[in-house]
Amino acid sequence: MRWFFGGLALGVFIVVNLFLGAGGQERSSDPFEYAEQERMPDSLQKFGKRIFIYNQPFTLSSEKPFSPGLYTTFRELNPMAGAWLRTTALVWHNGSPDSLACSLVTTCNQQGTNYKYLYLPLEKSKLPSRQWSRVTLDYKIPRGASPDDVIQAYFWFRGKGEMRVEEMEVFSHQAGGVAKIF
């Protein structure tokens, strides 16, 4: 009988591992499922310096999906190690909160190839309809692969209909006395 229990335990082992293995194949391939944001340390918030502002209201639509935004190079910005960007804006829409297919993006890119591409999918934020809401995205600036690599911050509207944006600003935050990245 005890031999039987040993064999039974092996059977359970095999079945459990097959079951867990089968579950492992069912991971979502929706990139918006894995969108993640960083949070700037509180100690750096007082060191903010505005490096981009777009005061005028503008409307995003499927014909005009990208907003004005920050477009600079590492050479121009010359960020120190551990520097952050904070992008903030007011947004307004008249659809349902979870249908707002728009991302607030901050990214670096090298000749068109993005790296450290962070985005805030607004449909996940469930912003209330027909009122202005402030959205913010923090971004820790990585070591640039090249001084000519670009740093960008912008809205990308992916849905149908329209969305309005105002007071788009980008701040650079870096503590003094830290070695520069370049």
Added chain:
Amino acid sequence: MNKLFKVPDLFWLIFTASLALGIYYQHDTKQFMSPGGAWSDKAGYYIYLPALFFYDFDARKMPPDIDIKTGGGFSVDINSNKIDTKYTYGVALMISPFFGLAHVVCLISGISDEAGFSLIYMRMMLLAAVVYLTLGLWLLFRLLSERFSATISFMTALLIFLATNLYWYSLIDGLMSHVYSFFLFALFLFSLNQYLKNDWFVSFAVMAVALLLAVLIRPTNIVLVSAIFLFDIHNLREVSDRIRKLLQPGKMLFFLVAAILIFSPQLIYWNYLSGQWLHFSYKGEGFKNLWSPEMAKVLFSPVNGLIPFTPLVILMLTGLVMMFYRKAANRWLILLQFLFVTMVCASWSMWYFGCSYGQRSFIEYYVYLAFPLAWFLQWMVSQGRGWMKSVFVFLILLTTYANIRYVSAFYRYDRCWYGSTWDWEAYGRSWAKAGVIAPFSGISSFENDFENLAIFPGKRPSLIFTISGQHSIRSDRERDHLALYEARLYEFEYPWPKFIDARIYFLRPGKLKTGASLKFSAYSKEREIFTDVVPLDTFLRRSSEWIPVSERFIIPDLYDTAMVIRLTLENPARIPLFADDLSMKFGYSWKGLSGE
């Protein structure tokens, strides 16, 4: 057991089942000259037969590039007109009846023999391995059944086959020497046992021939001689009695004649090859670690370590402890043999024995380790407490299942272990790939200490400066760029990794600035789309000292599963620079890094 089954019937069952499994494993081997066929070492053992029977050892008659096409296990030197194999002819001798059988089959059937390189020869070599395997297991069973019950003896023999790398080296790589050595060890101990019981000359003769053949195949097997003096010995007086019994002129004369007959062809071959009667064919190899043996790596490393790939050894060693506790016969002999083979492997320059499945040099010594395993099984069966018996039955069945599944579902495709000396993550992942355990996580790290030549990025390792183990990279001797790591995105699980934290040690022997750099790059559709170059001279401020260089490389956010990421060492000026111990951690999230 004898009431239920006739034991010989069970061995016929093992024979037919093994043959069927072997045919299944080799069904996708369509060519003699392929990794599944007579390849590399296997070709080196086999080449004696076609060289003798088809080519008269005339290198110029050999098919062009046959040495390259069979994986470099031997070489054909057209200039000196020599066929050079570093292996002895022992395996070729053992398989020669089957080679002859294959030739007869070719003659009768009209299948082309392709001068010894037809697939029919390859198939017949499987039959050879299975025949010797079955005979070896049967002899082991007979030997054990004089000391244990038939059930315990049969279970022990079956476990030695199914739960160890003997399974691989009989059904898949049966042209390697191990299954033949295993048979010879079993034959030697069986005939020694018969000789001690009955004092038959025939038993002595068989024992002597088995010993000589085992030594011919692998000279370190000379340690078998110790069994002649220590097997079933209880005190020193018995040793001297046994020496007297053996040192009889007739027996010594037979032994001498047998030795001359068995070793002469080898000496003749060495003379043909080098002009010397004695020739060390393992040039560049040898017992280089004799004074710093790699014992821990041989026993525990994920790179072909004994216990990670044959966990049944734990039960064997537990049984050996029991034998010492009970002061059982042969305990010292078995311990001596185990320590000896461990020391031999740990002293050998390539302690992991290349593209092996587990520590293959231990296979023949399982004949000895079968005794403590039988002890353990006997103890387990006698256990009154049922739960403990259930646990051990589970563990034994698990090692058997895991071994067969690992070989069948994973290793027979890879045929080589691609990991670093202590890369447990790669080890765990391989068991998940085999389906033995469920996948537990994506790839989170990669290590390369440049010891395992299967993942060595350059042409040949440097032995001069190392921070760990025996090897490092000497970059000035290589191309001006050397790929340290390369992977495609699909090898990782989605969501893809976002960055790599890499660390590698460098040593600059001179004071010159090297101009070298670490370059991380990404390729999409064979076009370089991203590069990140880190100059090394800023890190290497001191010379003749190992200095760690750590850097974070960000992986581009490109939804292209075929995207290649590559870390290279660039040394355009080829100024001497050594590198060792690459470690890479893959980051899947930017969260938690903000406070850095």
